[in-house]
Amino acid sequence: MINALVDMFDTATIASIVAGASALMFATMGETISEKAGVINLSVDGSMMLSALAGFVVAFETDNVWLGFPAAAVAGMIVALVVAFGSIKLSLNQVAVGFVLFALCTELSRFLGQSYVGRPPVGVPAWDIPGLSSIPFFGPVLFDHNLMVYLAYITVIATYLFMYRTRRGLELQGIGERPEAAHARGVPVNRLRYFYTALGGALIGIGGAAFSLDVILGWSDRPTRNLGWIVLAIVIFGGWHPLRAAIGVLLFGALQAYAINLVPEYPSLSQVLPSIPFPAMIVVLVIVNWKALLKWLDRYPFLRAILRSDPPTAIGTRFEVN
């Protein structure tokens, strides 16, 4: 146990956690943007599966890995637009539409992907940044990956800057928090909700392609391994804040790596350990919702700010212009 813990913190493991988190990083940013605008896209896991397939098929057929990502983004965007259309135009329940789309996309990707199972993978080429990658520790951890990993972290920072440092970002918060007020200020609430849900879907799609073209490589029966659902929980853990959500993704990756490291020591638990992140997700959600704890933390504004997790006020609701 102690050995595993020490192994955990060697440079190579940390670097692999940083690199492996890229897929979830894209998807988590996508879902955060979508929910921030007020639309819950519950189909994440199915969306990621379908776009992982779309990305792999396009990259495989054209033999160009870079064409896979836009294809996956389009797939994710289409699914997200179905959720947006159903909830905004037809006033259907977002959760219902999202769940049905999850089921449909999962089966659809299995059906369409049958002939691609086990095909030779097309991977994103490694690209270590000259100079920076030779810095001890920080070099291998941060600058010895590939373009998609760098892009994932750039997306996190860009999402944060956009949301909290620009006027458009303020509008995005407005349509999720107080759509009436945003409307009164002349912001086209529903049009922007379509836009941000589609944008979020595109990022979820890129996350899916990051699975099949980088993190896991290749198409198998269930490449996302239910991690799409974890994305939804991380968004809550992250309190709908891009940077906190990013920390959540890294913590999750660390926990997963730790659990897998334990397998050689406890071989009888080999099937159980990889699913530790799921009960951990429940524990974390209990903590961020624990009223007594939050009350106590109110005395320490800094800690409170770390643990607060209040959803956008108008999340999951409809907005109608009267």
Place this chain on the structure above:
Amino acid sequence: MSRVNSVLLPAAVVVASVVGLLLLAGTNPWDPLKIIVEGSIGWPPLEEGAARKVGDTFMVWVPIALASAGLIVTFNAGMWNIGIEGQIIMGAIASAWIAREISVSRPILVFLVILAGAVGGLLWGLLVGVLRTAGGVNEIFGGLGLDFVALSLTTYLIIGPWARSGVASTSGTDPFPEDSYLPALGAIKLSPLAVGIALLALVGVWLLFKGTLYGLKLKAVGRNRPSSFLLGIPTNRYLLGAFMICGALAGVAGTSQALGFHQRLIPAISGNYGFLAILVVLLARFRPFLVIPISFFFAMIAVGSSSLQLRLDVNPSLGGVLQGVLVLSAMFGLGWAGYRALKEMSASEAKAGSG
């Protein structure tokens, strides 16, 4: 007009998309349909072996119908019980435990096994409810997390404490003692007891919301929790009640899987029927009696599509695609009809206003 459209439009979407997919996969659309019918109820009707197929289809129908009955209760309470898969699994595990450990006379054992299934599912459902009411964890994530916990517990039992004698295998445990099986019709895998319980559950749920104060209050909690609370309904207790009812029914679905259909514990013991039941209930629009035919149709697809790979080289997930497209287009069809109706109403109102 809009009523017709709300049926025809989705139907056209279903047919068009499934036919399109099959052409894409390189088969004609007729053959898979034939194989699904042939594999699930036999074609021509009453052919040799049809009884066995119908028996299998009914034994798939039982867990879907039971889970649907439970889900109607949680949906009416306004809860998304995605944890239903875990509740089915825990029911199966609890039943399996009794079947392995206890030897009493057959009728008592069968009763105990069913009871254990109900209790196992109930407790797992209650846990989702407690996480929701006391822990503030949204039932979607609490339930989902517990699904995966139950799933890995099954795998652990199969390769660990309940491993097959001799060769260790991830395919499943040894068959349970025969005395614990749900009584079936001779060689056919159909258990009239299980079918009866499923029908009873659906009637019970219908009665609950049609004729009892408890059901009415539960519905009120689902529609508007703050108002119900102000009216003096202990909302949390009602939510827990809904999760317990649903969990118990789902647990019996697990019993039917473990001791009716498979007669041993396998890793995928729930058969994904919990998630399938969510689709069934959404398509049935929460009406218990509509669940009966719809879940039978879904069971036919589930049983029939398993032979698609062997006979046509078409992936069996075609069945799942068909179910998903069906539910999605029905939802959007109804939504579209509602949207049109609302638009016409406001148009005529505007006319009356100006005139």
